[in-house]
Amino acid sequence: MSAPHGTRHPEAHQVDLSIRAERPAHRDGNVLRWLGAYAASAIGDNVYFLALAWAAARSGSPAQAGFVLAAGSVPRAVLMLGGGVLADRFGPRRVVIGSDAVRCAVVLGTAAALLFTAPALWLLVTVALVxxxxxxxxxxxxxxxxxxxxxPGQLARVQGLRGLAARAANVVGAPLGGLAVAVGGSASAFLAAGALFALSLGLLCAVRIGPLSADEARRPAASARAQLADGLRHIARHRVLAPLVAVIAVSELGFVGPLNIGLTLLADERDWGASGMGWIVAAFGTGAAAASLLLAVRGRIGRAGLVLCAGLALGAPAVAALAFVPSVAAAAACAVLFGMLAGVSGALCGALVQTHADPAYLGRVTSVTTLFTLGIAPLSYPVTGAAIGAWGTGPVFAVSAAVCGAGAVIGLASRGVRTAELPR
Known part of the structure; x- marks a missing residue:
């Protein structure tokens, strides 16, 4: 990666990827180490959030517990773009190892503290913020x-494997966290999360990365603010990245509200209960996992940009249908369909972003897309809840589907996205 003064970082464990260009990602030990680290981290995240929620609920009122859980989202959203700058400035391997080490230390430190003291709210808020x-x-x-x-030709397969790991983490993480709480309380759950982060850290240290080319490594020195502005210009001027980021932002806003807070309110309105909502959520996860498995096995989908847009366009009606079908079984069928289509579209979005972004800008580009998916999109939860309270589930799900469909329209209207292909 380019150094602050234009010199090249001697990143450790670099490897010439051209030597192994034909090795499938699912048979590549280097990729599998990264995948294992990602999976361990994702499971650790689930355990950590359950541990934090349990500790907050035991030490304060419901409103205070909600404040603790929301506290961590603020610095995540505010600092996300800066994280992308650091990844490009110092190299993603250094930043990911350093940040994972800090996460591990914070969570294990919290576990140690809870062995000797009650989970005070100030402590939990501090942990959430850090x-x-x-x-x-x-x-x-x-x-x-x-x-x-x-x-490059393996990026779609990597995104499929990543999707499988994320789905597996959602299935494994909560029960593991619950078991840890049952065995030893919040301290035990934080300890389990810290152990998973430690495993992730060890695997990341063993991952080897490919060097940038000489031209990419000799970019002019710049301040962090200038580098951030440069990264945003790189996206804005790119014929594929600019509309693709817009597709990601709009489509995420369209479906995250209905599939999170919206499903809870829909299940309550229809008297489907928590079990009914659970079946619908599980159906969505099953569909998304099937899409990830398809990409992991197939490795490449032709006319990727067009397939991406088609997935969003066909998935939008399934979102609207959730609010109008008469039974849990019918809603689960809609959720499976949307999960499959959204899973394919999401993985192709990730692969196309990584294919078309200049490698020297990839941290900043990734930070922008992550900001929309994990930082800004969740802000639609209270808006969705208030809208359902005012107008009911049907109109809100229909509008959300239209927003999701608008993402497909943006992609289809852009020749860059519409004709985008993945490397062979």
Whole structure:
């Protein structure tokens, strides 16, 4: 990666990816180490959030517990773009290892503290704030690594494997956290999360990355603010990245509200209960996992940009249908369909972003897309809840589907996205 004064960083464990260009990602030990680190980290995240929620609920009112859980999202959103700058400035491997080490230390330190004291709210808020700030560094860096650890033609397969790991983490993480709480309380759960972060850290240290070319490594020195502005200009002027980021932002705003707070209110309105909502959420996860498995096995989909847009366009009606179908089984069928289509579209979005972004800008580009998916999109939850309270689930799900469909329209209207292809 380019150094602050234009010199090249001697990143450790670099490897010439051209030598291994034809090795499938699922048979590449280097990629599997990164995937294992990502999976361990994702499971650790689930355990950590459950541990934090349990400790907050035990030490304060519901409103105070909600404040603790929301506290970490603020530094994550505010600092996310800065995390992308650091990933490009110092190299994603250094940033991801450093930030993962801090996350591990914070969580294990919290576990140790809870062995000797009750989980005070000030302690939990501090932990949430620090963890959120470090997450803002970790997420862009870990997302920027795939193009540096595998050949371009394997990026879709890597995104499929990443999707499978994320789905598995959602299935495994909460029960593991619950078991840890049952065995030893919040301290035990924080300890389990810290152990998973330690495993992730060890695997990341063993990942080898490919060097940038000489031209990419000799970019002029600049301040962090100038580098951020330069990264935003890189996106804005790019014929594929600019509309693709708009597709990601709009489509995320369209479906995250209905599939999170919206499903809870829909299940309550229809008297489907928590079990009904659970079946619908599981159906969505199953569909998304199937899409990830398809990409992991197939490795490449032709006319990727067009398939991406088609997935969003066909998935939008499934979002609207959730609010109008008569039974849990029918809603689950809609959720499976949307999960499959959204899973394919999301993975192709990630692969196309990593294919078309200049490698020297990849941390900043990843930070922008992550900001929309994990920082800004969740802000639609209270808006969705208030809108359903005012107008009901049907109109709100229909509008959300239209917003999701607008993402497809943006992509189809852009020749760059519409004709975008993945490397062979």
């Amino acid at each position: 963890f959120g700030a470090v997450d803002a560094l970790f997420l862009p860096a870990v997302g920027a690594l795939p193009p540096r650890i595998t050949a």
